[in-house]
Every structure is written in C-alpha cells, then in structure tokens.
Amino acid sequence: MYNRSLYDIVMDTGQSIGKLIKEMQGEEELFASTLTLRAVEAQLLIMAHTMGNFTPALHQRLMEVDWNGWAVLHDKLRHGIQPRRSEIWYAVSALVPQTMGLLQALRRKHPVWFEMGY
Numbered sequence: 001m002y003n004r005s006l007y008d009i010v011m012d013t014g015q016s017i018g019k020l021i022k023e024m025q026g027e028e029e030l031f032a033s034t035l036t037l038r039a040v041e042a043q044l045l046i047m048a049h050t051m052g053n054f055t056p057a058l059h060q061r062l063m064e065v066d067w068n069g070w071a072v073l074h075d076k077l078r079h080g081i082q083p084r085r086s087e088i089w090y091a092v093s094a095l096v097p098q099t100m101g102l103l104q105a106l107r108r109k110h111p112v113w114f115e116m117g118y
Contacts, residue, residue, distance in 0.1 A: 001115075003113050006050055006058070007103060007107060009050045011100060013046045013047040014099070017043045017092055020039055020043070021036070021040065027093075045074070049074060058106075062103065066098070069091070070099075072087060073088075073090075073095070
C-alpha cells in the first residue's frame, strides 16, 4: 500500500506538471510566467519530497533514477535557495518524465509491489 501511495503521488504530480507546461514553447516562457513557475515549483517540491521517501527496495530497483538530482532539487525548493533555474528546467524537461517512465516500467514488471494490500 505504501509503494502504491508513493507511485500515485509521483504520477499525479508529474501529470500536473505536464499539464502546466504543455502549451509552453520552452524554458524562457516557463520562467517568464511567474504564476505557472510557482505552480510547477510547488508540484516539484511534492514530487521531490515523495521521491525522498521511497523505500530502500524501490530505490534499489530504480537505479537509473537521478537520485542526486532529486535531492538537490528538493533541498533548493524546500529552503528557497536561488538560483535554481537550471535545476527546475532539468526537472521538468528530463527528470520528471524519466522518473515517471521508470516507475511505470517497474510497476508493469512487478505489479504486486504496487497493490493496495501489499
């Protein structure tokens, strides 16, 4: 059940980020839109915090995830550290989609780990 909850949070926040940036033409547009950027950062903070709560078993099964990238992003967002433009852009353009894809693949490979009663 715990793994399923983590999975759901990551997927929901990742989808929210995707919706927020879907119509954007690139990095410049994201950083020019203060309200969208704040919303994206809020979702990234939730996602980064959730990634930090992954169990050691999930962590080990997701070796391809840039765990250091998530940790740096989480630290910068949680403490309001600036500048963080490169970390935000890296997250929305690569880290989020890669992590979601790897997590989906793991769930397909080991569905029992993500069952509600597990």
